[in-house]
Amino acid sequence: xEFLSLLDITFFLLAGFGALxxxxxxxxPGMTATMAVAxxxxxxxxxxxxxxxxxxxxxxxxxxxxxxxxxVLLNIPGTxxxxxxxxxxxxxxxKGEGEKALKICVIASVVGGLISAAILFxxxxxxxxxxxxxxxxxxxxxxxxxxxVIASLSSSMLIGIFSGVIGIWLSLIGDYSISDxxxxxxxxxxxxxxxxxxxxxxxLPVLIGVFGISTILLEAEKGAKSGLVNERIKISKGxxxxxxxxxxxxxxxxxxxFIGTFVGMLPGVGGSAASVLAYTQEKNLTRxxxxxxxxxxxxxxxxxxxxxxxxxxxxxxxxxxxxxxDSTTAVLIGAFTLQGIxxxxxxxxxxxxxxxxxxxxxxxxxxxxxxxxxxxxxxxAKVVMVxxxxxxxxxxxxxxxxxxxxxxxxxxxxxTLLIFGILGxxxxxxxxxxxxxIIGFILGSQAEVYFVKSLESFGxxxxxxxxxxxxxxxxxLIVASVMFAIVMGFKSRARQKMELTQVTGSTRTASGxxxxxxxx
Amino acid sequence: MESGLSSLLSVSIDFETSHLFFPRIxxxxxxxxxxxxxxxxxxxxxxxxKRGERTLPIVGEARDNFRFIGTLVLIAAYFYFMAVVGDMFxxxxxxxxxxxxxxxxxxxxxxLHDWTKKALTIVVVNAIVAPSLAWFVLAKLFTITLx
Numbered sequence: 001x002e003f004l005s006l007l008d009i010t011f012f013l014l015a016g017f018g019a020l021x022x023x024x025x026x027x028x029p030g031m032t033a034t035m036a037v038a039x040x041x042x043x044x045x046x047x048x049x050x051x052x053x054x055x056x057x058x059x060x061x062x063x064x065x066x067x068x069x070x071x072v073l074l075n076i077p078g079t080x081x082x083x084x085x086x087x088x089x090x091x092x093x094x095k096g097e098g099e100k101a102l103k104i105c106v107i108a109s110v111v112g113g114l115i116s117a118a119i120l121f122x123x124x125x126x127x128x129x130x131x132x133x134x135x136x137x138x139x140x141x142x143x144x145x146x147x148x149v150i151a152s153l154s155s156s157m158l159i160g161i162f163s164g165v166i167g168i169w170l171s172l173i174g175d176y177s178i179s180d181x182x183x184x185x186x187x188x189x190x191x192x193x194x195x196x197x198x199x200x201x202x203x204l205p206v207l208i209g210v211f212g213i214s215t216i217l218l219e220a221e222k223g224a225k226s227g228l229v230n231e232r233i234k235i236s237k238g239x240x241x242x243x244x245x246x247x248x249x250x251x252x253x254x255x256x257x258f259i260g261t262f263v264g265m266l267p268g269v270g271g272s273a274a275s276v277l278a279y280t281q282e283k284n285l286t287r288x289x290x291x292x293x294x295x296x297x298x299x300x301x302x303x304x305x306x307x308x309x310x311x312x313x314x315x316x317x318x319x320x321x322x323x324x325x326d327s328t329t330a331v332l333i334g335a336f337t338l339q340g341i342x343x344x345x346x347x348x349x350x351x352x353x354x355x356x357x358x359x360x361x362x363x364x365x366x367x368x369x370x371x372x373x374x375x376x377x378x379x380x381a382k383v384v385m386v387x388x389x390x391x392x393x394x395x396x397x398x399x400x401x402x403x404x405x406x407x408x409x410x411x412x413x414x415x416t417l418l419i420f421g422i423l424g425x426x427x428x429x430x431x432x433x434x435x436x437x438i439i440g441f442i443l444g445s446q447a448e449v450y451f452v453k454s455l456e457s458f459g460x461x462x463x464x465x466x467x468x469x470x471x472x473x474x475x476x477l478i479v480a481s482v483m484f485a486i487v488m489g490f491k492s493r494a495r496q497k498m499e500l501t502q503v504t505g506s507t508r509t510a511s512g513x514x515x516x517x518x519x520x
Numbered sequence: 521m522e523s524g525l526s527s528l529l530s531v532s533i534d535f536e537t538s539h540l541f542f543p544r545i546x547x548x549x550x551x552x553x554x555x556x557x558x559x560x561x562x563x564x565x566x567x568x569x570k571r572g573e574r575t576l577p578i579v580g581e582a583r584d585n586f587r588f589i590g591t592l593v594l595i596a597a598y599f600y601f602m603a604v605v606g607d608m609f610x611x612x613x614x615x616x617x618x619x620x621x622x623x624x625x626x627x628x629x630x631x632l633h634d635w636t637k638k639a640l641t642i643v644v645v646n647a648i649v650a651p652s653l654a655w656f657v658l659a660k661l662f663t664i665t666l667x
Binding site: 042043045046156158159161162165166168169172175176182183184185186187188213216217220221222223224225388389390392393394396397398400401404405408409411414415417418421422426429430431447448451452455456459460461462 | 526529530531532533535536538539540541542543546547549550553554556557560561577578583584587588590591592595596598599602603616620623624627628629630631632633642643646647650651654658661662663664665666667
C-alpha cells in the first residue's frame, strides 16, 4: 500500500479536471477523446509522472463518456463510439425523456468503465507475465498479429493492410538507430532532409497532426458551420428516472461491458465496433427487442456500457505488450514515452507503484465522470453549443504548443503537424483508414528491429515458424484473423448481392456508401 | 528437397546495408498491395465514376474552398511567423503569444458566418484572452518552452 503516499489532493483534482475537460471535448460533435488527450498534452509536460497519468486517464474516460450528450440530445454521436446511443437516446429525448436517457447512459457508462478496470487489473499483469519470455521472434509475430487483426476488422482487409503498411513505411524514415543495434544510416529520404529527419518524424506531432489538424481541415472543408445554434436542446425535467430501470437488465449491462472490454483489447479497433457489437447482441439475445431503436433503455445500456468498457480493454495490450488498443491509447503511448515510461511486458513488474497509481486514477476518473454527468448534465449539455469559430483556432494553438514543446523547442515538429494534418486529411478522403496507419507507424520501427535481429541471429526465415510453440500459436491466430476477414467479406458481399436482387430499384444507394472512417 | 527449402529460406544480412533490408521488403509488399487495390478497388471505382454514378474524392466534391484554402494558408503562415517573431525575442514565448493572437483572430473571422456586433466582440476578446491565458499558464507557470 506504499503507493498511497504518492496520491495527493492535486492527483485527484487533476483526474477530476481531466474528466471534466474530456467530457466537454466528447460532448462537442467532431471532437473526440483522442483530440482531448492530444490537445491537453502540453499540460502534462510540466507535471510529474503520476500527476500526468491522472490527467491523461481522466481525459480518456471523460472523452469517451461525453459523446453520449449530443448523441441523445441532437442525434449526432459526439464520438464515433456513441453511434448506437443515438438509436434509442434521441427518440427518448424527443419524447421529453432526455434527462432520463442521459442518466441511464451515465450509470451504464460508469458500470462499463469499472468492470473493464477490474478486468484490466486482473488480466494485464498475467499477460505481461506471459509475454516477458518472448524473444524477438515472438515479439515480431505479436506485432504482425496486431496488424492483421486491425486489418481484418477494417471495412476492407486489403485497404486495412495497405494503410498499416504505409504507416510502417512512414516510421522507417530516418536512421536505423544505433541504440537499437542498427548501423545508424538513414534511408527513405534525400540528403537535404537529413538535418530535420535524422531520427524520423516524432511520434506525438504525427499523432496530433493526424487527429487534430486533419479534423480541422475536414471541418473547414464543410464550411465550419455551427449549425447547432438554431436547434433547441430539450432536456426537459420529465423525471421518470429511477434505478428500477436497471431491473432485469443486469445481464445486458455485464455482457455489454465484457464485449466492450474485449473489443477494446483488439488493437486498432475503434469504439464504434464495441458499441455496435454490444447493441446487436442485445437485440439478438433479449426477449423483447421490439422497442429497440424507438427509445428503449436497454439499447442505451448496451451501447454506453460497451463504449466505456473500451477504456480498460484498450489499456490491456498497451500496458502488457506495448501495443495500443485504439487511437486514444496510441496518443497515450506517446505521452508515456515522454514521461520516461517504456510500456511493455516489463512495465507492470518494474513499476508496481505506477501501475497502482494508474488503476486508482482510472477508477477515480470513472467515479468523477459519474458524479459530474449525473448531477451537472444540464449544464454540460450546453457546451454542445460552443461555436466552432471560437473553438478551432484554440485547438490549433494548443496543437502547436504540444508539438513544439515535445522535444524542447524544435520548429520542425510544428511543421510535422501540418504535413501529417494534410496527410491525414488525404488518407481519409481517398478511403484509406487512419487507425491501422497510426498503429503501423507506432509499431513499425520496433517490427524492423525484431525482424532484422531475428534473421541476423538465426540466419533463416524458417525461424519465424519453428522458434517455439508460442510462435506457432501466434501464426495460428494470424491465419485465423485473416480467414475471419475473408469469410466476413464473402458474407457481406453475398448479403449485398441478395439485397441488390431484392431491391433492384434502389441499387445505387446500397453501393454508394464508401468506406466509413472509424477513428476516435 | 529439405535442403533446397532451407537454403531458399536462409538469409544473411550484411551489417553495412542492414538499414535497407526491412524497407526493401516493405516496398515490395506496398507495391504488391497497391497493384491488388488498383485491380480490385480502384478500377471498379473509376468505372463507376465514368458511368457517372460516383464522383472522384477531393477533385469532384463540393467544398468550401474559401475556408479550406484559407485554413491551410493561415496555419502555414502561423507556423512561419511564429518562428520569425520568436527569433526576435528569444526564450520569452512572445513569438507564440503575439502571432497566436493574430492567428486566432483571423481564423475566427474566417469561420464566422454572421458578422454581428456581439459575435465580433466575442471573437476579439477571445483572440486576446485565449493566447494570453495559454501563454501565461504554459510558459510562466509551467515554464514550458514556447517559440
